[in-house]
Amino acid sequence: MVQPKHHVIIGSGITGTQAAITLRERDPKSRITIITMSTLLFYNRYDLPDVFRGRTDWQSFLVYPPSFYEELNIKLRRGSRVVNVDSTRKEITLGHKETIRYDTLLVSSGGRGYLPEELVDFRSLMHNFATFEAAMNVKKILPENGKVIMLGGDMLGLDLARNLIQCGYTVTVITGEHTFWPHTVEGNERKTFMKALESMKVETFDGDKAEGIASIEEGKKGKPARKIIFKDDTVLEGDVVMPFFGLAPAVEFMIGSDADIERGLLVNPELRTTNEHIFAAGDVCQIWDKKDKSYKFFYGWKNVRAMGEVAAKNMTGDNTAFVTTQDEKLRLDKKGQINSPFWEYD
Amino acid sequence: MGNISTKPVYLEDKLAEIKSDGKLEYRSKALPTWCPGCGYFSISEGVTSALNNLAIKPKDTVVVSGIGCSSRFPFFVNTYGFHTLHGRTLPVATGVKTANDDLTVIAVGGDGDGFAIGGGHLSHVARRNVNITYILFDNGIYGLTKGQTSPTSSLGFTTSTTPYENHDRPLNPLMMMLSFGSSWVGQGYAGDPGHLGEMIEQAIAHRGFSYLHILSPCVTFDKTDKTYGNLNMQVKPIPDDHDSSDLMAAIAMAQNVHKPPLGLYYKEDRPTLADGLDEITQQSGGGKNVVTAKAAE
Amino acid sequence: MKNTDIQISICGSAGDGTIAAGDILKRALAKGGFKVIAFDVYPPEIRGFGKCISRVRVTTEQVYSLKHHSDVLVSLDDSHAIPHVGEVRDSGAVIYEDTPISGVLEGSHISAHISPGQIPYGLPVREISEKETSGNRSRNIVALGYLAGLIGMEPEIFHETIADKFRGKAIKITDMNVAAFDKGYALGQKTFKLDDVTVGKAKKSRNKDATITMMNGNAAVVQGCMDAHIKTFFGYPITPATTIMEKLATEMPKVGGRLLQTEDEISAIAATIGAGYAGSRCATATSGPGLALMAEMLGLGVVAELPSVIFVSQRGGPSTGLPTKTEQSDLNLAVYGRGGDGQIIVLAPTNVEGCYKCAGKAFEMAEQYQTPVIVLLDLYLSNRFETVELPKQSPFTKTSNKAAKKKDLEGGYKRYAFTKDLASPRALPGQENGMHTITGLEHNELGRPSDQPRMHEDMSAKRHNKLLAALSHHDITIEKRFGDEGDVDVGILGWGSNFGECLEAMFKAREEGIRCSAMKVVMLSPLPLGPINDFMDASGEVFVPELNYEGQFANLIQGATARSVHSYTRVPGSPMRVEDMLVEIRRLAKIKKAKKIGKTKKAKKKAA
Structure with a gap:
C-alpha cells in the first residue's frame, strides 16, 4: 500500500490556507497539516481595524468555521512554533519538541513588522497591530478620541490610520523612507500623496527633518502615555506609538535547512526553493524574475493567495509559474484620498 | 470411675443441697435436649458451678x-x-465483648462448628486475645445431623458420610490453639466432671482468650471410638512438673493424642483486645472508653 | 450575573499530582462559596503510571451530576489526556505542557489532537515548576494556577487551600507551591483568552445552623456515623467502601468508640450483630462481594430482630468484577439477599448530603425497628465530592432502643412479645431479670425454639409488618418528586447515585418542551408503594434508568406494583450519559403523544 503523502504547511494565513484548500482538491487522500503560532483559526487581518467599531468577538473574524477544517480533513497545529527544518530527514521540529515528517513542505509563514535597528530598544513601549490579540490590546489602552503616533507609515499603517480617524481618533504619522511601503513613491508624486494624507486628516510629521528619533519614553502622570523625543529635541506626545515599517520575512527557522535565503526564501517562478521538497509562498519568499534577473517580493492579498494556489499545484505534480496580477500603483480616488490596490481583498 | 458411695441418697436432701449452693439460679427452665448419657450434661454442670463459684x-x-x-x-x-x-x-x-467489657462472655461449640465451618475465626480471636472463654465440646462427630464425620474424627472412623472409612487426618485442636497464640489452653474430660468443673472455672477466671478443649463422648453415634470406655483408659492427668508458662512444652504435650493429658497446658498474661482498643x-x-459505660444504658 | 456552570477535567499519570490538583481546585472553589461536584477516576494499580482523571463541576446552585462535556481539560500527561481531548466542548480550553523534557514523535503531543473548535493553551509548566521549586514536583500547581488565572478565579482562596493541603509539612513547601501557583496564575491572567469559560459570583449561604463543607459520600457516611454517636464498628477492607473504615478508625477512638478490622466480612457482620445484641450502636461497611458473604448473618439479624447497620458501596460485578468502576448491580442482593423471608430496610441515598442523612437515620431505624439496615451507595457516590450543608447540631438520636421496662420483665420476659408497634421491648445483657436466649431458630414470644405453623405465620408477619413504620420515620426523605407537577408525559423513576443524572435529564427534557418529572426512591425496602403508584398514575410513560444490566430496580418496581415500566440499563462502569437518557425520554414522549392522539381520534370517532 502506498502511504498517502503528508503535505505540511507552515503558516495559517491566506497563503497557507489557500494552499491547503487546493492541495485537498488535487490530492484527496493526502495528509495535510497546517502549523501556526496563532491560537486562532485563519482570520482576515484586513478586517482588524473593525475592532475600533466594536467588532470584538474573535469568532466574527474567522474566514472559515471550525467545521471547515474537519470537513476538509486539514489538521491544524495551533500554538506551535517551528524551530527547525531538517531537509535531509524531511522532518520539522516544533517548539514543544515534537517532530513531524513531511513529504512536501510549504513555507508560508509570511512577514512580521520590520523594526529599524535604532528602535529595537524601545520595543516594549510600542504596540503592533499584526494579530487580533494585538488589535484588541490597542483598542483596550487607547482612550476615547486618543492620539496614535504612527512610525513609518506603511500601507498597512495608513489603512489603520484612515479607519482610526473615521472612529474619532487622531493619528500622526512620522514620515520617512517607509511611508507608503510597499509602494515606491518619490519626488513630486510623494508630495501629492502627502497632501492627500492631510486631506484625510492624517497629521504628518517629517521625522527625517527632525533628524530621526532619539528616544521613546513613558509620559508623565496625567499626560499622554508616550512621548517621542527627536534628535532635534522636538517632542511629540501620544497615547500609543505604533511602528509600521513594512514587513520582514519570518524565516529564521529555515536557517540550517538547505533552502537558500537572501532576505526571504529564494524560490523559482514555480515557488520551489533550492530544496526540491520545500516550497515557499506569500510574503516570506522572493521569486526569481527572469526579466529583472533578480529575486523580488510580491505583496498584496491577491498575489499571496495566488502563490498559495500555485505552490499547492506544484506540490502535487504540476509545473505552473507564478505570475503577478496585482496592480502596484498608489493612486488617488475621486475625493482626492489615497487608495492602494494593496487594500483590496475579497 | 471415682469412689462409689455406699450411703443412700434421698431426693429431698439432694434438692436442698442443690438449692443451697446457688447453682440453680444459673439453670434455665428448659430441659436439655441432649441424649441421656451425653457428655454435655457434665459440661453444663461445670459451667453453672463455675459461674456460681466465681x-x-x-x-x-x-x-x-x-x-x-x-x-x-x-437454652x-x-x-x-x-x-x-x-x-x-x-x-x-467478639462483638458482644467489644461492645461491653463488663460482660462475661462464654463461647461454646462443638468440633464441627469450631474447627470445620468456623475454623477461619479461631486464629484471629486467639491472636487478638479477646477476653472470652471458648469451651469446645469435642465428640469427634456431627451429632445433631445424625452422625457424619468431623474434623476431629479419627482415621478409619466409619460414619454416614464416610461409609468406607475416614481418610482425612484429624486436626490437633490443642496444638492449633497453642500456636495461634491463645493465652490460656487446657483440656478436660466429660467423664471427669469434678476436674472439668475446676478447669471451666479457671478458664473463665483467666483474663484473655481461654480455650478449653473437652473430650466428650457421643453416646448415640459413636459406639466404637471416643467412647467413655475407651477415653477412661486413655486420659491421664498432666504431670505435676509441667511448666504452664512453657509454650514449647505445651505444644509437645499436645502431640500426645492417644494418651490425652488433662489439665492446664499453657497460660500467659498479656494485653487483651480491649486493652489494645483502650490504648x-x-x-x-x-x-x-465510653463504649462500655454507655452500652448497657 | 450569569450563573456559573463549568466543568474542569485534570488528567495525568499516577504521581503527577492529578488528584491533588483536583482536590485543591474543588476545595478552593467550595471555600469561595461555589457548589461543587467532583469525581476522580484512578487506576486499580497502586504503582506504575496508570491514568488519573479528576473532574470538577462548579456551579452556583448545587447539582448532582457531572456534565458529559468538560469546559476545560488540563493535561499533566499527554499520553493519558489525549483520549479525553474530545470531552472538551467547542470553545472550551485545553491546557497543556509546552516544554516537555524530551522529544516526542508526531501525534504524541496533545496539541496534535485539539480540534479546530477548541482553544489550545500551551505553557512551559515544567520550566516554571523547576524555577519555583527546583524540581518538577509542582507541575500540577503551576497548571492549576494558570487555569485559575485564565478563567478569573480569586487567587487567595487557592493560597489558603494550598496551605491547608501542605499543613504539617515544612513551611517552605507551602511557600514554594504558592509561588508556583502564582507564577502560573500570572501567566494565565496575561494570556489572551479566547475560550468563553468564566466563573461568576458565588452565592453565600445564609443558614446559620449549618456548616458548609465539601466531602465525598464515604466521608459523609462517616460524619453521619459520628453525629449518630456510633460506638462500635467492625469491617474488612474492600474497594470502594474501605475509606469509610479508614476514616472511622481515625475518628471513633477520639470519642471513645471502638473499631476492629476483622478477618473477613462474615466476622465483621457477626461482630456487628453481636455488638448490636449487647446494645451498642454498631456498623460495618463493605461492597458486593462482602455483602454476599454477609447474607447468612443478615438472616440471623432478621430472625433474631437485632439492630445492625451495613454500609454497602457497590462496584462493578459479579464476583471481583470491576473493583474500581461504579455500578448499581447489588440492589437485588441488598433487597433480597437472605435465606428465607428476610426483609430488611434498605436505604439508597442519591447524593452526598443524603449519605450523611441516611447514615445517621440508619442507626435510628435499626434500633427502632430491630433490624439490619443496609445503606446502599456505589463507587460514584462514595468517591464523588459535593458541597454539603451539615447541621451544626446532630439531628440524630443517641439511641432509639426500645428498652424493656420493669413491667416487661415481670413474670417471664418475652423478648419477642407481640406488641402494638410490633417491635418488642428489648432487654440488654447486663440488665437485671432480662435474661433470655435469642436464636436463629424460629421461636415463640419467649424466644424459645418453636416450629409451630401458627407461630411461624405470626412471627413472619411481625418481622415484615414492623418495617412498614420506617416509611414514616421522622425527618428523612423516603421518596421525592421533582420537576413538573400534575400529569406529565414522562416520569423518571430513579434511585441511588444515578438520580443526579435523572434530574439533569429531566431539566433538559423540560427545556425541550417535554412535560417531565423525576422521582427518587430512597427507601428501596420496604418500598413506598403509595407515592410510587401516584407517580406512575401521573406519568404517561415511566422511565427507569439505572446502572446495571438486568434492570434490578425496574424489576423491583414492576414486581411490587404489577405495572410495567420502561427499563433503561447501562453498565459502562461510569456514570450514565444524560444525552443517552434524553434520547429515550424524547422517544417515550412521542409514544405518549401518539397515544394521546390515538385516544382523541377514538373519542372523535365515537362522538361522530
Missing part, C-alpha cells in the same frame, strides 16, 4: 453458641444467651 451474676453473663448439639447450650442456662449461626460463635462473641483511644487523644 460469683458472676447471670445477668452479666452471655453465652454465645453456633450450631450443633453443644450449641443448644444457651439450658439462665443467663443471656445467643444461639447464632454455624461456625460464627467467636466473631459474635488506641489514648493514642488518638480521646478520653476514656
